[in-house]
Amino acid sequence: MNTDRAADNAALPQAERALQDIRKDILSMAFAPGEPVSERALQDRYGMSRTPIRAALAALTAEGLVDRDPRGGYVIAPIDLQEIRDLFEFREELEDTAVRLACVRARPEALAALRATVDRGRTDFRVEDWLASGLDVHVELAALSGNPFLRDAVRTVVGRALRLRWLLASDAAQREAAWQEHTEILDLVAAGDADEAARKVRLHTRAVRDQILEAVEGARRFLGTRGVVDHKRSDGDTQ
Numbered sequence: 001m002n003t004d005r006a007a008d009n010a011a012l013p014q015a016e017r018a019l020q021d022i023r024k025d026i027l028s029m030a031f032a033p034g035e036p037v038s039e040r041a042l043q044d045r046y047g048m049s050r051t052p053i054r055a056a057l058a059a060l061t062a063e064g065l066v067d068r069d070p071r072g073g074y075v076i077a078p079i080d081l082q083e084i085r086d087l088f089e090f091r092e093e094l095e096d097t098a099v100r101l102a103c104v105r106a107r108p109e110a111l112a113a114l115r116a117t118v119d120r121g122r123t124d125f126r127v128e129d130w131l132a133s134g135l136d137v138h139v140e141l142a143a144l145s146g147n148p149f150l151r152d153a154v155r156t157v158v159g160r161a162l163r164l165r166w167l168l169a170s171d172a173a174q175r176e177a178a179w180q181e182h183t184e185i186l187d188l189v190a191a192g193d194a195d196e197a198a199r200k201v202r203l204h205t206r207a208v209r210d211q212i213l214e215a216v217e218g219a220r221r222f223l224g225t226r227g228v229v230d231h232k233r234s235d236g237d238t239q
Contacts, residue, residue, distance in 0.1 A: 018048050018056035026065050026076060027163045034078040034226030036069060064160060079216055079223065081230040084164065088209035091157045095142065095205060096198045098154060099185065102144035103194040111190055114140045118186065122179040137182050144189065165208075167215035174211060181207075 022042065025031050042053045057074055060066040069075045117136050142154035168174050181204045188197035220228050 014048055014052035015055040018042075018046060018052040019059050021046055022053075022056050022060060023063075023065065026060070027166060029163070029166055031076045032227055033076055033163075033223055034228075035076045036073060037066075037076060038073045065163070075226075078227050078229045079164065081213065081216065081228065083231070084161070084209065084212060084216070087157060087161055088205055091154070091161075092202050092205045094150060094153055094157065095138065095201045098142040098145040098147070098150045099189065099197045099201045100145075100194040101147060101150070102141060102189050103192045103197055105146040106144040106189050108190075110140075110144055111186060114144070115183075115186055118179060118182045121182075122175070141185070141189075161212070164212045164216070167219060168208075168211055177207075 022031075031037065039050055039053050039057070042048075042057075043050060046053070057066055061068065061074075065077055067075050067077050114137065117140060121137070138158045139151060139155045143151040145151070181200065185197055185200050185204065188200060216223075216228060
């Protein structure tokens, strides 16, 4: 299976392969938050020319995973605690709306397919598969709403937090809890219970947020002051 994936990756255009390889190393924390990187170093690491590396860095900057360094070059985006709070506040509202619509619109075959995705995250565990499964679950749950704008918004917001989920992926108890919570939400969608499904989604989202904030705090001494920032707003700040 790994050989197949490597072959598929090698067949991609260089710019797309550079993007996938660098993104994977950022999400897996092979590059530490706050770590400076240069085009030349990335060319050497991935054995590619400047053009695909530069294109990948532009895409990763747009995704919020890489920042331009004012002194020149790039830096892996630090983990911003306030961004986590804002991200999950937005996600909670999005997923509440999406799951309520899903309770009305979800087709039985789509629900069955999503249950299979949820169950896949519980067995044959690999960190990469679990992370991808977690992303798929929330995106596909939003897709059950029948609204492509909600689906795409959830994909963006969940993908933005994917690096942070890596901090939780090695905990078997948290993986089991995620499976249980996802299963309960799908049962409620199947039953058409919009209020309870929305309540469970909010509880699940808040639990994930709190786990991530706790994990980041626990990792602060390893990540350092460059790796974790907290751009807290004052109560009157709307930015």
